[in-house]
Amino acid sequence: MDIPFLIAIFPQVLLDGLILGFMYALIALGYTMVYGVLEFINFAHSEIFVIGAFVGVEILLGLRGLGVLDSLPPFLVLVLLLVAGMAASGLLAVTVERVAYRPLRGAPRLIPLISAIGVSFFLQDAIRLVESVWRNAFNLVYPTMDQLNLRFQVTETIDVSVKSLVVIISALLMLWALHLLVNRTKVGKAIRAVAEDQATASLMGINVNRMISLTFLIGGAMGGAAGVLFGVQYSLINPYTGFVPGIKAFTAAVLGGIGNIPGAMMGGLVLGLLEAFAGSYMSLLTGGAFGAEYKDIFAFSILILILIFRPKGLLGEVVRERT
């Protein structure tokens, strides 16, 4: 075994893992916040994530069509993409809640779950339909912005692109903003109150429906931002792109303790790092017997182990049974 080689690529793998991890963390927030207030899994969240990516690519392609993409400063463009992606995904999430979940509020838990799966399929094919009519394309590609692709050579094997730093920094900023919003503002307090006990919260004068809509708006916006960052980082998207990151982010949310916001962030990071290390090191450590294609098996085996010993997830608290 080639130990110096393993050490040489370590920082690069760490960086890959962090990028992936922050992406999962942003998506996982949508799952965990909705679970926190409604105790159901919003399986349509993976499509809400993809909508963000599609809005981003449409704006970029639109700007390029107008011929102004290269003259605008790339960071301004990026902020524009993020804002637009967040707005679109957030509003979509609110609409989905209003149309597909709220009428089922009183129904047994499984019913909105099925409704969510239906919405997920509906949105996938709606995106596919719109894109095939509008652009006659299935795969869409984020145009390259050269300044974002600049690289800093750190060592012979390691270099860092501006793009990856941008992804990490924007994710950190958003997670921090969310933290402030939930823990330091009145609105955040209201959301937490609704999560704790809807009936009591409404007795205290909190508009429960509005808070639930707000939760979907924030979770959706985080997902939309993740979509834009995903597109900027990995460049190729199609209407079904959301499925795998969605499932992984859901897993991250469970890993961190579903319903728990810092838990989702941590779960995302842990899963992203596990995946990056498994993918890069597996074939080296096993002498090629298990290649990078087994990364998910490895990552998910660790996950099962963690959940066996900590069934509530890494940061999960014991949820009080409601009476």
Place this chain on the structure above:
Amino acid sequence: MKHRSYWRLAVVALAFMALAFPSAVLAGTAKGTIKIATQSPLSGDQAALGEGIKLGTQLAIEQLKGPVEKLGFKVELVPYDDQAKPDVGVANAKNIITDKDILVVVGHLNSGVAIPSSEVYKDVQLAMISPANTNPKITDRNLPNVSRVCGRDDVQGVVGAEFAKSLKVKTTYVIHDKTTYGQGVAEFFRDHAKKIGIEVIGFDGTEEKSNFDPIITPMKAKNPDLIYFGGLYPQAGPLFKQAREKGMKTKFLGPDGMDSSDLTKIAGKAVVGMHYTTVAGPVSVYPKAKKYAADYKEKFKKDPEPFSAQAYDSTGIGLKALEAAIKAAGGKVPTRAAVTAEVRKVKYSGLTGTIEFDGKGDPKKALYFVIQVMSEDPGKWNDNKEVKRLEIAAPALKK
């Protein structure tokens, strides 16, 4: 009263004639309809190539159906969408064999779909002529009803490795997409590369579609001279693009799965200058295909994708076989088995050369090309440069 009922009778008779007359004149006689089915992905990420196969077949039917129509049959196209998925292909195949009018299938795009589907056609001796399937197992199963007009991966992998050697490549890293086709051709490449002294420093399969970091990071540290990707452009595009973005300056090489303008649409300048081997050259390398490309563009308002000229030839062979089988049956509808037997007897001079099948359904001699990507503009895909052309006989069936 009496007068009026005559009038009615006249109207009915006229209506009858109006209905019966034109169809009798236009279709020659009413002997029936023969259908040719296509199976290729018409939706999903490989739809560009699949659509090309369908349209090539459609054009061939329109231009070449004359002899069969003269014998009194209408020829119709029935396109099926196999979505590049084996289960969908097999389900379609089951529908196809229940439609007694379908006597020839042109398809598929993906070897992994063609193999199970052809087992279904085999049960009823329905002829399948493949424009694009390169996996050796297509014909090495020695099915009487399965033929192809293109070359094979065991040869293509060898051509790729030999070409890599001629680029003075010393080390290579091989990645594949874990499909029958991709892994197959990657293994043939790897085995021959080892044999001729190229060091293979990695061999990895992945179904990943967007994030190739876990593959690229160790690969970059090992710094191979060449990356070979056994698979199709929807995966190759992002892989190559991300490898370049991560600062790799390695050469890229791939099999005919790279051959779609969508590759440059996805990867842009990252793939300019890379090479791929193929069994289907760009339309520009076939002298006879010039008119075809013009007709295609006029009718469908886009350039022919790779394999659409092969689909045109496959259909041409099918129509020839139909003509012979109808004549042998004394002008009646031939059986599927009869058409299948005739396909193997056809010697056909088509757009892509003269095609004649050997005992297992391979063309006796097939062309192999090495092509270089010349421009990042997807519209210029058909201008890619032919670097090398080889005519190689199909390997004999191994006992």
